[in-house]
Amino acid sequence: MTTEMTPVQRERFQAQQAFFKRPSFLIQVALVIGLILVPLVPSFRVMDMMAKIMIFSIVVASYDLILGYTGLLSFAHAMFFGIGAYSMALLCYHLGSPQWHHLILATIVALAMSVVLALILAFFSLRTKAIFFAMLSLALADFFHILGRSWRNLTLGEDGVTFSLPGILNVQGQGFSLFGLNISPRTMTYYLVLVVSVALFIFLVRFVGSPVGRVLQAIRDNEQRSTALGFKTFPHQIYSIVFGSSISSMGGILFALWLRYVDPESVLGVFSMVDYLLMVIIGGLGTMYGSIIGAAFFITVQTWLPDLLRGIAANFPDYEIIQRMADRWMAYFGVMFVVVILVFPKGIVGTVQKIIRRRRMASFK
Amino acid sequence: MRKSIIWICAIGILFIPLIWIKLTPYLVLTTAGLAFGMFLFMVASGMTIIFGLMDILNLAHGALFAIGAYLGGYQILNLLNTLGWVETGSVGLSTISLLLAITMGAGGGAMVGLLLERVILRRVYGDHLKQIMITIGVLYVITELIKILWRPTAEPVLVPLAFQGSFDIFDVIVGKFRVVAIVIGLVLFVGMQLVLRKTRLGLIIRAGVENREMVQVAGYNISRIFTAVFTAGAALAGIGGTMWCIFQQQVTPEIGLDNQIFALIVVIIGGMGSVTGSFLGAIIVGLSFNYVAFLWPKLALGINILIMATILLIRPRGLMGRE
Numbered sequence: 001m002t003t004e005m006t007p008v009q010r011e012r013f014q015a016q017q018a019f020f021k022r023p024s025f026l027i028q029v030a031l032v033i034g035l036i037l038v039p040l041v042p043s044f045r046v047m048d049m050m051a052k053i054m055i056f057s058i059v060v061a062s063y064d065l066i067l068g069y070t071g072l073l074s075f076a077h078a079m080f081f082g083i084g085a086y087s088m089a090l091l092c093y094h095l096g097s098p099q100w101h102h103l104i105l106a107t108i109v110a111l112a113m114s115v116v117l118a119l120i121l122a123f124f125s126l127r128t129k130a131i132f133f134a135m136l137s138l139a140l141a142d143f144f145h146i147l148g149r150s151w152r153n154l155t156l157g158e159d160g161v162t163f164s165l166p167g168i169l170n171v172q173g174q175g176f177s178l179f180g181l182n183i184s185p186r187t188m189t190y191y192l193v194l195v196v197s198v199a200l201f202i203f204l205v206r207f208v209g210s211p212v213g214r215v216l217q218a219i220r221d222n223e224q225r226s227t228a229l230g231f232k233t234f235p236h237q238i239y240s241i242v243f244g245s246s247i248s249s250m251g252g253i254l255f256a257l258w259l260r261y262v263d264p265e266s267v268l269g270v271f272s273m274v275d276y277l278l279m280v281i282i283g284g285l286g287t288m289y290g291s292i293i294g295a296a297f298f299i300t301v302q303t304w305l306p307d308l309l310r311g312i313a314a315n316f317p318d319y320e321i322i323q324r325m326a327d328r329w330m331a332y333f334g335v336m337f338v339v340v341i342l343v344f345p346k347g348i349v350g351t352v353q354k355i356i357r358r359r360r361m362a363s364f365k
Numbered sequence: 366m367r368k369s370i371i372w373i374c375a376i377g378i379l380f381i382p383l384i385w386i387k388l389t390p391y392l393v394l395t396t397a398g399l400a401f402g403m404f405l406f407m408v409a410s411g412m413t414i415i416f417g418l419m420d421i422l423n424l425a426h427g428a429l430f431a432i433g434a435y436l437g438g439y440q441i442l443n444l445l446n447t448l449g450w451v452e453t454g455s456v457g458l459s460t461i462s463l464l465l466a467i468t469m470g471a472g473g474g475a476m477v478g479l480l481l482e483r484v485i486l487r488r489v490y491g492d493h494l495k496q497i498m499i500t501i502g503v504l505y506v507i508t509e510l511i512k513i514l515w516r517p518t519a520e521p522v523l524v525p526l527a528f529q530g531s532f533d534i535f536d537v538i539v540g541k542f543r544v545v546a547i548v549i550g551l552v553l554f555v556g557m558q559l560v561l562r563k564t565r566l567g568l569i570i571r572a573g574v575e576n577r578e579m580v581q582v583a584g585y586n587i588s589r590i591f592t593a594v595f596t597a598g599a600a601l602a603g604i605g606g607t608m609w610c611i612f613q614q615q616v617t618p619e620i621g622l623d624n625q626i627f628a629l630i631v632v633i634i635g636g637m638g639s640v641t642g643s644f645l646g647a648i649i650v651g652l653s654f655n656y657v658a659f660l661w662p663k664l665a666l667g668i669n670i671l672i673m674a675t676i677l678l679i680r681p682r683g684l685m686g687r688e
Contacts, residue, residue, distance in 0.1 A: 073497050124674055131422055134497050135629050136673075138424075142626045143670050150663060270622060274505045277498055324513045331509030337502040341495055342488055 035194055039187045045303070048258075051190055053292075053299045054197040055254045060279045060291035061204050062247035067277075068286035069208055070240040071220035075273050076121060076137035079144045080245040082268035083117070084110040084252025089161040089262045090154065098166040110249040118245040122238045141270055148264035160263025165189070193254050200247055205288050207243060216240050217286070278337045284347025293348050298333075305329050382656040392537045394655045400543040400612065402651025403550025407605030408624055409631035409643040410557060411598025417574040417638025419591050421486060422493065424500040427625025428507035429474040429481075429599045433606025434522075434616045435515055437470025442523045442611070452523055459527035463545075467607050474603020475596045477507075482595040487588075504621060511618045519617040522610045546608055553601070554644055561640065570594060574638050630669050634676050636686025645684055 005013065019025060038050045063077045087110040092098045121140060125133040148155050155161065165185075207213050215236050218226040223233055256262050266272070275298065283294025306329050313326035325331075340347075346354060383391055412426045442462060450458040481503060489495040528542040561567035569590060573580045581587045609624065610616045631650050635642030650669050658665040676684065 067494075071494070073494055075501075124677055131493055131497075132633070132677075134422070135633055136677075139626055139630055139633075139670055139673065142622075143667060270626075271505055271508075274502060277501075281498070321513070328509045328513050328517075331506055331513065334502055334506035334509055338485065338499055338506065341499050341502065342485070345495070 032198060035198075036191075039190055044186075047186070047190055049299055049303050051193050051258050052255075053296045054193055055251050055258065056276075056279065056295040056299060057292045058197045058200050058204075058254070059248050059251035060276055060283065060295050061201060061288050062244040062251065063276050064280050064283070064285065064288065064291050065204060065208065065247075066240055066244040067280055068284075069213065069220065070216050070237055070244075072237060072241065073134040074121075074137045074241065074245075075134060075270065076117075076141045077245070077248050077276055078270065078272045079137075079141040079268060080114045080118070080248040081252040081255070081272075082144065082148065082262075082264075083113050084249030085256040085262045085267040086148065086155065086161075086252075087113065087249075088253045088256035089163050092163040092165065093161050098164055100166050102166065107250070107253060110253055111246050114245045114249040115242055118242045119238065122241045126234060126237055138270065141268075141273070145264060145268045145270055148268045155264070158264060160261055162261045165257065165260060189257055193258055196250070196254060200250055201288075201292075204247065208288055212236065212239055274334065274337060278333060278340070280347075281337070281340050281345070282347050284350030284353075285345075287347070287349040287353065290347055290349030297348075301333075305332070379652070382660075385660055386656065389536055390659065393539065394659055395652065396539050396543050396547070398652035398655035399648065400540075400546040400550075400651070401655060402648040403546050403553075404605050404609045404612065405624070405627050405631050405651055406550055406644050406647035407553060407608070408602050408628040409635070409647055410553075410640050411601040412628055413632045413635065413638055413640060413643045414570070414574075415595055415598045416632070418570055418577075418594055420491070420493075420577075421496050421595075422500070423486075423595075423598075424497060424625060424629075425481060425503040425507070426500075426598070426602050426628060427621035427623075428504045429478055429602040429621075430606035430609070430624050430628075431507065431511060431616075431618065431621035432477050433470035433474045433603030434610035434620055435511055435606075436473035437466040437468075437603065437607035438522050438610035439515070439520060439616050441466045441469045442525070446523055450525075452526055456527040459525035463525050463528065463611075466611070467549075467604055470603040470607030471600040472603070474606065475600040478599020478602075479592065479596045481599070482592055486595075504625065508618050508621055511621075515616075515618075517618060519615050522614050522616055524611055524614060528611075542612055546612060549604075549608065553604070554640075557640055566590075566593075627669070630673050632683075633673055634683055636680075636683025639683070639685035642683055642685030 035050065035054070039047055041047065059077070059081055063074075066072050066074050066077070088103075088106040091102045091106045091109065095102055117140075121133070121137055125136040149158055151157075208216075215226065215231045216239075218229075219231065219233050219236055227233060252267060255267065279294035279298045280291065281294070282297055283290030283292070309326040309329050313323050316322045344351070382394075386394065408426060408430050411429075412423055415421055415423050415426075445462045445465065446452055450462045485499060485503065486496065489499055524542060528545055531538045531540045532544070533539075559567075561571060569580060569585055572583075573587065573590065577587060580590075605624075606620070610620065627650060631643055631646040633646075634649060635644070635646030649672065653668050653672060654665055657668040680686070
């Protein structure tokens with residue numbers, strides 16, 4: 001059979017054959033199986049952590065598409081996340097009893113809004129310098145943050161929106177049993193989050209590997225050269241921004257689904273951008289799988305660090321300053337963020353890739 | 366000829382709000398807007414010079430503003446109040462305590478700015494992406510540090526007795542502190558212009574904005590000039606913070622981020638690197654914010670973004686930005 005093929009086809013065929021035997025593929029399968037089995041662990045905290053890691057992996061991966069693969073610094077990513085979360089929450093809250101079509105409607109609304117806003121943002125800011133994109137997106141994101149805080153009739157202000165979900169996702173519901181296992185609505189939501197985020201992640205990885213993704217990296221590395229090769233910078237950057245922002249709003253929808261509660265500070269706050277940036281940087285810029293590692297690291301530390309600090313502070317009950325330092329655990333993330341950018345700019349996956357590449361070069365010699 | 370038409374149009378725009386607002390509240394709002402514009406100018410001028418000369422977009426400038434507010438406005442005035450100088454002093458004591466607060470705010474901002482430039486920013490020269498990320502990280506850390514050192518909630522700030530209350534000029538009520546703010550802002554603006562136009566340092570700075578390498582070739586130690594300019598910009602932000610919190614009569618840890626956004630809008634409107642541009646931008650933002658906040662409170666921040674978008678459409682580099 002292989003003799004009838006052209007060399008290119010043979011190459012592709014062999015690559016496809018090898019794909020399922022690669023160690024990275026096996027790791028991916030193991031990861032997905034592990035995630036499927038998580039609800040068997042009888043601790044809600046672990047399941048909550050894993051769901052958040054999945055959601056933020058998506059958000060961070062889509063941020064990495066804009067920051068790491070395209071080289072544009074957007075401060076509006078949290079805004080798009082918040083738009084997704086709020087469209088979900090507000091539709092379920094204001095339209096009375098939750099129905100399934102509200103979920104679909106929320107997805108459409110969130111996608112439409114984020115596409116339009118991303119287009120507006122890109123058209124205004126990319127005309128001059130890339131640095132304007134950072135500044136304009138920051139201003140726009142802050143505007144939405146203030147909108148979320150002050151438009152009380154719609155968003156209920158700082159109190160946030162608590163809402164319930166339709167059908168088997170409703171936590172008041174009973175759930176059902178399958179093969180003798182009782183599957184609660186929580187678990188169902190977990191699986192929904194799992195399916196959607198795995199699908200979105202595969203989508204993102206394919207996008208980065210696609211011709212458009214390759215051109216994006218070329219533009220990032222050397223804009224003049226890729227222009228000279230005939231690629232148009234502006235449309236490609238727009239693809240990246242629109243695509244990344246829409247995925248971020250999908251992440252927001254998942255976040256709202258999982259928590260069934262949104263408030264302006266946690267989903268729209270400008271400082272949550274620092275969290276995303278930290279996750280991207282720790283994982284490594286321009287590495288899709290790095291975003292999983294970055295999100296996993298961040299969420300794990302975020303879950304356990306406050307307990308740890310409070311435990312330490314309990315030993316010094318007489319010093320008020322230590323109590324306060326233990327309360328403001330976010331400060332340590334900020335310090336870590338600055339230090340990581342200064343001394344470890346490639347992140348975990350980037351550094352590992354560099355080491356592997358160096359070894360390969362050495363073995364060639 | 367063309368220039369004068371532009372100026373007439375610009376002054377004409379100033380009177381458009383009179384269609385909706387009566388004359389007396391219009392004048393009150395105008396003084397408030399001018400005062401607000403002066404605070405913004407104090408922050409934005411530092412940012413714009415730092416960007417023009419050093420090519421650094423310093424998002425940590427809001428943090429320096431917040432340090433000025435907490436150190437100068439909150440801490441010093443509280444301290445002096447225990448001596449009876451602030452809430453119960455004579456005019457002289459009020460002035461002295463205000464000046465002390467401003468000095469302290471400027472000093473605090475300058476110290477932190479010096480450290481920031483020497484320790485952190487020096488390592489990321491020439492890399493915009495890293496600069497923006499690191500400076501927003503610093504803003505975040507300093508905001509958290511303020512919450513540790515002081516309180517995470519809003520705190521009241523004392524106003525020196527002589528500057529409390531307001532003047533009543535033909536039914537137009539003008540807060541005394543607003544007048545003080547406008548005067549200080551104008552003094553700073555004129556002072557900056559004089560330094561930039563008349564002194565040797567100003568000459569070097571203006572030359573550096575045009576072309577850094579040539580200044581270096583001419584034998585000046587550009588790194589020392591960078592540090593000096595950054596520290597001066599930080600001190601200006603500190604003064605702005607001190608004045609702002611006395612004006613608002615309260616401080617919150619988020620003061621840094623909030624004003625950072627305003628300052629960014631001002632800098633974008635005015636054109637990066639231009640002090641006159643940021644002065645105009647600050648007045649535009651201050652006035653329009655006050656008019657709109659009076660007419661339609663919810664649109665207040667939106668109007669600034671709208672103005673910014675319009676100006677960017679017409680002049681992508683800002684009002685006074687160079688091509």
